[in-house]
Amino acid sequence: MAISHYELCGKDPEILFSPNVWRTKMALAHKNLDFETIPWRFTEKDKIAFSGQGKVPVIKDNDTTVIDSWDIAIYLENAYPDRPSLFGGDAGLAGVTFIRHWVDTVIFPACAPLAVFGVWKLLDEKDRAYFRETREARFGKPLEDICGDPAERIEALRKAFTPVRSMLSQQSYLGGDAPLFSDHMAFAPLQWLRCVTTHTLFEDSDLIQAWLERMLKAYGGLAGDAKTIR
Template identity: 40%
Template structure:
């Protein structure tokens, strides 16, 4: 029986956008595990699996439920040890913890600004109201005011990616010669932008763009199957 992945969409069922859900998509594909994708809106999440989690991703593997992309990766690693490893040992798990924290503190703040209005515009009226109220409470101002700061923040964001560039000078993936969960953590954030907006994150010739393209081609191109936003 295939694993069920509950993931987030707006009105377009063919455009799943959650960065955390994309981490899980890539983790499942990395393990070579068949899975079915159940795509839901923000307001449908509390109804999933008898209210199991307030957020997605959630997976159901037979009678086992797991939420949170990192917890899911750990579960898959332990449950399916005979399949390709997401961490390659305790060092890889520790590295992924660092990358997760770094991504949340350095990458996500800028990308949250980039995707605010594209996410809002992809939702139906009811979900738009929820999204606006919840995000404006966090930011303390309107979505439009936050989004207007996007271009002034881009240079600092580009500079912040220098640790990844340095890493990619000596290896094709953050995980080394092949990708690990650490790659999927960063990839999920950039895929978030790709499927929602044509906003250009990278300058021409940026090694991070080249790495992102390599990730899009992984696992039969499961991520590239979702077309980039026009």
């Protein structure tokens, strides 16, 4: 039976933009697992109450429910050890774990200000008040003012990707010759921006852009073919 995967959407149930959900989606595809997308909106807490909390990603694999993109990746790795590895063993896990923390503390914060107002615009009316209230509290300013100058934000994002750029001069993926979950984690916030904004993030000549395009084409174009506002 296909794994049920709850994915955040807005008014349009086909624009599935959440960065944490994209981590899980890429991990499911990496493991070559069948999954069924269940579109979910921010305020539909009842629909995922079975998971004991109110955020996505949530997966349901037969009788097993798992939440949180990191815990889901660990679950998939252990539950499907014969499928392509997301971590590459214990020492691989240490490296992927560092990249997780780097993405969470450097890349995600560089992307979020560029994304939030775009997310709000996509939302269903009933979700907008919830989103505005929680995000304005988090950033301490009105949604409309969070981004500031997008060109400056994009410049900072390009700079934040410096270690990846440096690494990509010698290998094709963060994971080496093929993606690991580290690639999915670094890719997910960029896919978020692809879904909800029309900004050009990287120059065509940037090694990050070439990697991004490889990630968009991976798994039969899962991310590249996804519906966005573009």
